[in-house]
Amino acid sequence: MHKMSSGNQNQNMKLSKSSQLLILIFVTLLLLFSVFFFFRSQPQYCSKVDIALGTTVKVVISSQKDPSLILEAILREFHRIDQKFSVTNEKSMIWRINHSANPVQVDEETAFVIERSIALARATEGAFDPALGNLISLWGFDRISDAQFQPAIPSDAQIQAALEKSGYEHIRLENDVVVLENGIQLDLGGVVKGYAIDRGISIAKEMDPNATGYINAGRDIGIIGPKFGGDYWSIAVQDPRGESGEYIDLVYLKKGTIVTSGDYERFFIIDGVRYHHIINPKTGYPVRETISTTVISPDAMDADALSTAAFVLGSEFSAMLLPVLGGQGLFVDAKQVVMASEGWSFFKEKQ
Amino acid sequence: MPHFIMSVELNELKLFRKRDWIVYLLLFVLIGVTVYTGMAASKGTIVRVSVNGQMRYRFSLDQEGQHVIECNGKKLMELLIADSDAKIIHSACPLHLCERGTLKQSGALVCVPQKVIIVLEQNGEAVEISDEYDLITG
Numbered sequence: 001m002h003k004m005s006s007g008n009q010n011q012n013m014k015l016s017k018s019s020q021l022l023i024l025i026f027v028t029l030l031l032l033f034s035v036f037f038f039f040r041s042q043p044q045y046c047s048k049v050d051i052a053l054g055t056t057v058k059v060v061i062s063s064q065k066d067p068s069l070i071l072e073a074i075l076r077e078f079h080r081i082d083q084k085f086s087v088t089n090e091k092s093m094i095w096r097i098n099h100s101a102n103p104v105q106v107d108e109e110t111a112f113v114i115e116r117s118i119a120l121a122r123a124t125e126g127a128f129d130p131a132l133g134n135l136i137s138l139w140g141f142d143r144i145s146d147a148q149f150q151p152a153i154p155s156d157a158q159i160q161a162a163l164e165k166s167g168y169e170h171i172r173l174e175n176d177v178v179v180l181e182n183g184i185q186l187d188l189g190g191v192v193k194g195y196a197i198d199r200g201i202s203i204a205k206e207m208d209p210n211a212t213g214y215i216n217a218g219r220d221i222g223i224i225g226p227k228f229g230g231d232y233w234s235i236a237v238q239d240p241r242g243e244s245g246e247y248i249d250l251v252y253l254k255k256g257t258i259v260t261s262g263d264y265e266r267f268f269i270i271d272g273v274r275y276h277h278i279i280n281p282k283t284g285y286p287v288r289e290t291i292s293t294t295v296i297s298p299d300a301m302d303a304d305a306l307s308t309a310a311f312v313l314g315s316e317f318s319a320m321l322l323p324v325l326g327g328q329g330l331f332v333d334a335k336q337v338v339m340a341s342e343g344w345s346f347f348k349e350k351q
Numbered sequence: 352m353p354h355f356i357m358s359v360e361l362n363e364l365k366l367f368r369k370r371d372w373i374v375y376l377l378l379f380v381l382i383g384v385t386v387y388t389g390m391a392a393s394k395g396t397i398v399r400v401s402v403n404g405q406m407r408y409r410f411s412l413d414q415e416g417q418h419v420i421e422c423n424g425k426k427l428m429e430l431l432i433a434d435s436d437a438k439i440i441h442s443a444c445p446l447h448l449c450e451r452g453t454l455k456q457s458g459a460l461v462c463v464p465q466k467v468i469i470v471l472e473q474n475g476e477a478v479e480i481s482d483e484y485d486l487i488t489g
Contacts, residue, residue, distance in 0.1 A: 021374065028377045047477045049459060049468050050404065056461040056468060058477070147464040149445050219488050227485065238489030244452025250484060260489035268446060294488060 045213060046071060052078040053193050054145045055218030061204060062229075063211040070207050074200040074215065081196045085113070085188050087133060087142050094186055098133060103179045111176045116301060117191050121168040123325055124309035129281040131171055133185025134162040139286075141277040142187065144266050151268035153275065159284035166281065194259060194304030197222035201300075219260060222300045226254040232350050240264055240292035240332050248338055249330055251296065251347035259303035260294040261311045263287075278311050289314050289334055296347055297327040315339040397472040398437050398454065400430065402465070409472075412437070420467065427465045437469065458487065 046067040047060040052075070059074050061067045086092040097104045106114070117130035136142050138154045154162075165183040172179040180186065200215045204224045212225030214233060227233050232254050236247035240262050251258065263286070267276035276286045293310040297303035306327045310318035315331035319341045322329045328343040400408035402422045410418060410432060417440070418430045428442040428449070437454040442462055449462035459477070460469040470477040 024374045049470055049477055051466055054463060145463045221486055221488055234484045236484040236487040238487055243456055245456025258488050262489050
């Protein structure tokens with residue numbers, strides 16, 4: 001009886017071991033397939049880098065449709081906008097407006113960009129001004145990307161003369177007809193990059209509403225869709241006096257845009273003094289009180305203009321003004337004191 | 352009695368039994384594939400240099416040293432590869448903004464006046480390598 005019982009036990013044990021072996025094999029295979037399908041189910045991102053609007057444009061996209069078609073369409077749009085709104089291209093719409101003695105009939109898109117620029121200028125009491133073409137040209141910041149650019153400091157008299165031919169109040173836009181009064185010149189560089197980002201996002205969404213990814217134009221960023229379809233993109237804010245890549249803050253976005261204006265982006269140094277591209281519309285000289293402003297806003301065009309305006313207005317005033325205009329901001333003044341608007345902290349957490 | 356129990360337990364815990372090798376083989380293959388994939392990913396990182404929208408040079412991050420970047424016989428800059436990172440030095444552009452930061456710090460090195468874009472590439476796609484964030488603004 002004892003022997004029989006022992007035999008059955010051994011047989012049970014053998015069966016049990018075979019089962020264990022099968023279970024182990026099954027678990028291992030399951031693990032392998034899980035790993036395989038986990039990586040396969042993650043959206044695959046395609047990317048392309050190009051140069052447009054005087055900066056680098058990187059588009060990263062994942063789509064169930066052909067992502068390369070969306071990438072190409074977005075980059076084509078950037079080049080089209082670059083050509084159309086360039087101040088220096090003699091075939092551009094802005095060149096035509098700036099160099100015409102008569103009223104200029106413009107298309108709907110140009111009218112929209114100019115109209116929105118005037119609205120943003122009014123909202124910021126001229127801290128952002130799309131009619132500083134004479135000043136920007138005098139300083140040379142419209143040609144700073146040219147290989148032959150030679151920096152020089154204008155005289156006070158030249159700056160005064162250019163200031164007198166500046167100011168958005170002198171733009172007349174009625175029924176898609178533009179008139180520039182008082183010898184002013186348009187320079188829409190403060191909004192066009194943002195506008196191109198907004199257009200790029202629209203194109204991506206038109207081609208595939210479920211597309212995810214982002215557009216990074218000179219580190220001004222527009223989110224096409226959440227990372228891997230549902231996660232946040234973690235976005236660092238460059239330390240304006242740190243090495244490239246060092247950051248002062250980190251925010252999380254699933255949508256919207258984030259744009260930074262800094263005195264380290266486009267500048268030249270003469271006799272140890274830095275002259276950068278953000279001009280105070282009241283003085284005609286580069287702003288000295290601020291070194292960096294970052295704005296989060298639903299639209300890149302607004303964020304672009306507001307970051308320039310905040311740079312001119314300074315931290316304290318901007319911290320109060322920005323939320324009223326639909327943005328949130330982080331500001332660094334010349335003493336490298338960092339200040340944020342009240343709602344900025346919302347983006348520091350994954351909500 | 353304790354000695355008997357011990358010998359049975361040791362017998363039960365014997366490492367290699369019939370057909371157990373299949374499990375070990377599977378585990379070995381799994382670990383091998385993981386390690387190989389990881390090594391291949393790091394070794395496959397390429398520094399891709401484009402000029403005027405055309406891909407001109409591809410360097411492995413292992414190719415340490417100074418590499419001259421030319422276009423139509425004109426020297427544009429030198430690319431320094433060291434410590435698994437890259438940096439532009441001696442650029443022929445007027446403002447030398449492209450010489451700020453390294454490739455891994457910046458995500459991409461760009462010289463706008465000379466239309467040079469330098470990115471890291473893995474499996475044919477431009478990648479940004481940072482453990483701390485996905486993107487940087489400013």
